[in-house]
Amino acid sequence: MKPKQNQHPLRYSIYSLIAVVAAMIFFFPIYWAFSTSLRNPLDTFTVSGLGIPFLNFEPTLTNWVDQLATEEARKAVYNSTVIAVFASILALALGIPAAYALARFRFKTISNKDLTIWFLSQRVLPPVATVVPFYLIMQFLNLLDTQLALILINATFVLPFVVVIVRQTFLDLPIELEEAAFMDGARNYGAFLRVALPLAAPAIAATGLIMFAFTWNEFLFAITLSSKEVITIPIHMAGAVDTRGVQFWFMAVRAMIAMIPPVLIALLAQRYIVQGLTLGAVKG
Amino acid sequence: MKTHRNTKARFVFLLPAAIWVLTFTIFPLVYSLYISVHKVETKMNVSREKVPMLDASGNPVLDAKGNPRTKIKINREKISTWTNIGFTNFKRLVDDPQVHSAIKVTSIFVLVAVPSQLVLGILLALLFNQRLWARSFLRAVMLLPIFATPLAVGYLFFTIFYEEGGPLGFLGVPFLSNPDWALFSVILVDIWQWTPFCFLVFLAALQGIPNELMEAAKMESKSKWGLFANIIFPMLTPTIVIVLLLRLAEAIKLFDIPFALTGGGPGVATQSMSFLAFRTGLRYFDLGYASAMSYCLLIIVMIIVTLFFRKLRQSYA
Numbered sequence: 361m362k363p364k365q366n367q368h369p370l371r372y373s374i375y376s377l378i379a380v381v382a383a384m385i386f387f388f389p390i391y392w393a394f395s396t397s398l399r400n401p402l403d404t405f406t407v408s409g410l411g412i413p414f415l416n417f418e419p420t421l422t423n424w425v426d427q428l429a430t431e432e433a434r435k436a437v438y439n440s441t442v443i444a445v446f447a448s449i450l451a452l453a454l455g456i457p458a459a460y461a462l463a464r465f466r467f468k469t470i471s472n473k474d475l476t477i478w479f480l481s482q483r484v485l486p487p488v489a490t491v492v493p494f495y496l497i498m499q500f501l502n503l504l505d506t507q508l509a510l511i512l513i514n515a516t517f518v519l520p521f522v523v524v525i526v527r528q529t530f531l532d533l534p535i536e537l538e539e540a541a542f543m544d545g546a547r548n549y550g551a552f553l554r555v556a557l558p559l560a561a562p563a564i565a566a567t568g569l570i571m572f573a574f575t576w577n578e579f580l581f582a583i584t585l586s587s588k589e590v591i592t593i594p595i596h597m598a599g600a601v602d603t604r605g606v607q608f609w610f611m612a613v614r615a616m617i618a619m620i621p622p623v624l625i626a627l628l629a630q631r632y633i634v635q636g637l638t639l640g641a642v643k644g
Numbered sequence: 645m646k647t648h649r650n651t652k653a654r655f656v657f658l659l660p661a662a663i664w665v666l667t668f669t670i671f672p673l674v675y676s677l678y679i680s681v682h683k684v685e686t687k688m689n690v691s692r693e694k695v696p697m698l699d700a701s702g703n704p705v706l707d708a709k710g711n712p713r714t715k716i717k718i719n720r721e722k723i724s725t726w727t728n729i730g731f732t733n734f735k736r737l738v739d740d741p742q743v744h745s746a747i748k749v750t751s752i753f754v755l756v757a758v759p760s761q762l763v764l765g766i767l768l769a770l771l772f773n774q775r776l777w778a779r780s781f782l783r784a785v786m787l788l789p790i791f792a793t794p795l796a797v798g799y800l801f802f803t804i805f806y807e808e809g810g811p812l813g814f815l816g817v818p819f820l821s822n823p824d825w826a827l828f829s830v831i832l833v834d835i836w837q838w839t840p841f842c843f844l845v846f847l848a849a850l851q852g853i854p855n856e857l858m859e860a861a862k863m864e865s866k867s868k869w870g871l872f873a874n875i876i877f878p879m880l881t882p883t884i885v886i887v888l889l890l891r892l893a894e895a896i897k898l899f900d901i902p903f904a905l906t907g908g909g910p911g912v913a914t915q916s917m918s919f920l921a922f923r924t925g926l927r928y929f930d931l932g933y934a935s936a937m938s939y940c941l942l943i944i945v946m947i948i949v950t951l952f953f954r955k956l957r958q959s960y961a
Contacts, residue, residue: 372774373777375774376777378771379771379777379782380778382782382786383782383786386786386788386836386839386840387785389789389797389801389804390788390800392811393800406809410811411811454661454664455661457656457657457658458657458660458661458662461654461657461658464654465647465648465650465651465653465654465657467654467658479661482665484945485669485942486897486938486941486942487897488897488921488938489673489942490669490672490673490676490938491921491934492925492934492935493679494672495925495926496679497672516668516669519664519665535647538648542648547653548651548653551648552657576793577791577793577794579795579900579903580899580918584922594796594900597793597795598795598903608803608806611799611802612803614796615793615797615800618793618795619792619793622791622793623791625791626791630787633787633790633844634844634845637841637890638883638886638887638890642845642848642886642887
């Protein structure tokens with residue numbers, strides 16, 4: 361259903377106004393973090409109006425400079441990046457072939473549909489149900505407070521997403537192209553690697569980005585399995601509340617650092633979000 | 645569905661992921677069941693012993709009289725004792741006021757937040773399906789909350805709901821200090837974060853309705869409401885079911901937002917089931933009881949998912 365072309369001007373203005381107000385409500389908290397992050401700590405609570413930089417207060421970058429200068433902040437960014445990158449790569453490496461199998465072959469003992477649903481059902485599993493066992497397992501393996509532990513667990517939690525989304529992508533590709541490759545003598549692996557994979561590359565890249573955002577945002581396992589060394593950004597944030605209370609100015613900087621990458625991903629992967637977040641059930 | 649010739653290759657493609665998921669989810673879940681029928685007590689055994697003091701080259705350090713000096717070494721040894729107590733942990737759940745409160749908090753949260761997100765999402769989608777000023781820009785702005793780090797969002801709203809000097813301070817509402825308001829605040833934050841997702845999905849579904857169908861429907865229905873109730877809503881139903889399922893499964897896991905926004909408080913007013921299980925297991929180290937709690941949560945989620953299962957299966961046909 362396309363938007364109507366001829367609309368009453370008054371209705372157009374009213375609808376537009378409501379839409380602008382709605383967008384402002386959803387934008388305000390992010391804007392507020394940005395505004396707070398630029399304030400001198402003393403100004404945090406005294407700024408009037410909408411806290412517009414230059415208009416309501418004199419902005420300063422000191423909070424950003426102070427925060428980024430701490431070793432802990434840089435470590436958090438480093439850890440979060442490493443964990444998110446490797447967990448996404450691992451999930452893609454395991455998930456893409458499985459997605460291809462579900463899209464292109466027929467399984468007999470358990471049907472393709474049930475296999476897909478099985479992968480999908482892993483996603484609704486409440487993470488807290490596996491927090492205690494994973495804690496004990498990682499303790500036993502001497503992996504507490506390591507990047508490896510969080511990479512393995514995050515890869516596990518995003519893997520079903522990869523399987524289900526990429527499966528849909530392969531299904532949408534014309535199978536004839538791969539059949540043509542068979543005529544040219546290619547075997548299954550050749551058809552997969554040289555024909556299907558390159559065609560699915562944009563969707564796979566978008567899926568990878570979405571998985572990166574999920575892992576970047578993960579908090580429960582990070583705080584369970586890490587204590588000193590492998591501080592991720594969310595844990596670093598939780599640490600901003602100390603005995604002196606919440607330091608709003610640093611909090612705002614940390615919130616911005618935490619949110620910028622995933623928010624950019626949301627904008628970049630816009631086309632794929634609907635399909636991605638509904639696990640391929642709704643086409644974007 | 646057209647498929648390739650079936651060769652053994654299909655297992656090479658599928659098995660790594662299948663085995664991975666089995667290992668990393670089924671095993672912890674079975675292990676968790678084992679933990680849940682145990683009482684796990686972790687004690688720190690602290691003992692002192694006198695050991696000779698050595699200098700850098702490994703020779704004993706002597707005191708003024710020529711005797712070797714000693715120092716006290718403290719040995720810490722973590723000892724966990726596992727006692728099988730059957731289903732005692734599960735029975736404990738029944739009478740635990742903390743559990744009752746957590747179930748209540750989670751239920752209220754889910755029952756208020758999820759329907760609000762769906763209704764707001766549909767309304768916004770209908771709005772954005774019209775011709776609007778700067779439509780794609782506004783739509784992009786609406787997307788920003790979707791992937792915003794939930795924990796950061798929680799802390800962010802802590803600064804916004806701050807009662808003295810926060811941007812909403814003028815309202816004089818005890819957003820975080822009053823137990824009822826605190827739960828409502830958690831709900832508001834979740835609505836803020838997830839309405840855009842519902843909106844986006846519903847907008848995609850609306851735009852998928854064929855134009856001809858809409859035109860034909862407009863001929864027949866007289867009122868806008870009739871158009872919505874008779875045509876648009878039925879067309880949206882499959883999407884609504886999917887979004888509802890995804891949101892329910894997600895909302896029940898509520899953890900990050902109360903952790904950051906309220907710390908579960910005031911008191912236990914915003915302590916969700918996940919939060920309680922986390923605290924019990926990893927703050928008070930009552931591992932068995934925590935496992936029993938999270939198992940119950942798992943079962944509740946399973947029930948909900950099963951209720952939707954047939955609908956879900958259809959959409960993957």
